[in-house]
Amino acid sequence: MATLTFDSLNPATGEVVGTHPKQDATAVRETVGRAEEAAAWWAALGPAGRRRRLLDYKAVLAGRLRELAALVHEETGKPVGDAALELVLTITHLDWAARNADKVLRRRRVRTGMIGVNLEATLEYLPLGVVGVIGPWNYPVFTPMGSIAYALAAGNAVVFKPSELTPGVGVRLAELFAESVPERPVFQAVTGLAETGAALAADPRVKKIAFTGSTATAKRVMAACAENLTPIVAECGGKDAFIVDADADVRAAADACLWGALSNAGQTCVGVERVYVVDAVYEPFMRELSERVASVKAGQDYGPITMPGQLDIIKRHIDDAVKSGRTVAGGPGSVRAPYVDPVIVEDVPEDSPAVREETFGPTITVRRTRDAQEALELANASTYGLAGTVFSRNTRRAMELARLMRSGMTAINSVISFAGVPSLPFGGVGDSGFGRIHGADGLREFARPKAIARQRFALPGMNLTSFTRRPEELERLIRIVTFLHGRRKR
DSSP states (O other): OOOOEEEEEOTTTOOEEEEEEOOOHHHHHHHHHHHHHHHHHHHHTHHHHHHHHHHHHHHHHHHTHHHHHHHHHHHHOOOHHHHHHHHHHHHHHHHHHHHHHHHHHSOEEEOOTTTTTTEEEEEEEEEOSEEEEEOOSSSTTHHHHHHHHHHHHTTOEEEEEOOTTSHHHHHHHHHHHHHHOOSSOOEEEOOOSHHHHHHHHHOTTEEEEEEESOHHHHHHHHHHHHTTTOOEEEEOOOOEEEEEOTTOOHHHHHHHHHHHHHGGGGOOTTSEEEEEEEHHHHHHHHHHHHHHHTTOOBTTTBOOOSSTTHHHHHHHHHHHHHHHSEEEEOOGGGEETTEEOOEEEESOOTTSHHHHSOOOSSEEEEEEESSHHHHHHHHHSSSEESEEEEEOSOHHHHHHHHHHSSSSEEEESSSSGGGGOTTSOBOOEETTEEOOBSHHHHHHHTEEEEEEEEEOSOOTTOOOSSTTOOHHHHHHHHHHHHHHHOSOOO
């Protein structure tokens, strides 16, 4: 029986980039079986053995950076330069995960407190086993490797199901890992459509799923995982806000706003979609924004819409926005498949789909606010909570706004800068998902805490966990606790 296949296409040209198998549930089970065996070997290598091999993998990726960037360009349509930047960030994160995993996860002693004075307590983080990663198409290297690299560094084997729009990138990442670690299939890719991802999520031998995609799809993946109580880290969509305070550098803010909104054709989960500008700087900011957007061209500065079905959502949002708002740039005619020209609309009602729903296109809505407090309230009035941006020259004020913004990450006087800091965790709240990748939290996300308490000596006259315990021993304990904790603080 012939194996069913599917093609990956260049979204800009429609040309076939590659042909890949639709791997069914049987193929996924076999892959997970190999991963389960490899996981035991990978965990037994210990931190030093894994670190050396991961740094080898990093070197291989760096050596093939141009090749990989060209493949990302072909499968997503994004400019080669943007693809190269994605790979640079990936390599940086892989390096950090490899070098810091032992320090973050190793066994350490923890305080026992007065009641456990006769105990020694240790905490360490152990590998889960097999981790399944279901990746997106918009950043087909950086985003999934934010899970893959950290899961590998934590001692797990990985089975990666890339998006059906960018399968070649996922397959190549696994192939290059095999060049670095030829001994066992520690990192494998499976290709296919939604059924392939569902089979991976449903396999009870997979001890955690890392999913990136829409909120609706995340719920379906969670339902599949629930059958086996498989935990999941979900990085879903966003409707990220950009606040421009009264003392902001409007030139820098406009420049960052446009890049955050239009780069990768707006197909960025942490991209700018809603802009709130304090009245005092609204007019100069809009002048800067209008002047700068005139020189940004679809098909030149950014690529096409990778997923054809997204064009309908983008058009619906634009049509709704221009009915009630004022068009600054672009409009309904900006959608010319597979490209969308930049669209900026002012004064769109907050209950509009263009403000409430994730657009995932090169569009932004802009609203004037009385002050930064109103901007913050509007920014937080969303079911999403992934990331955001604050522009202000007042460091203290900017930090306050950033802390109060309901998001997992916030950039100040820059845009999306947190993604380039490997030690910072990445993830959201609300409809943007839960769990974290990157940083120490990302390493711990793919490990299980192991707590051990060892009795060093018996407490004389205090054998509390025994049926031979005497009433006076319990009374002694009560007196100690009352003395230590019974006084109220005033």
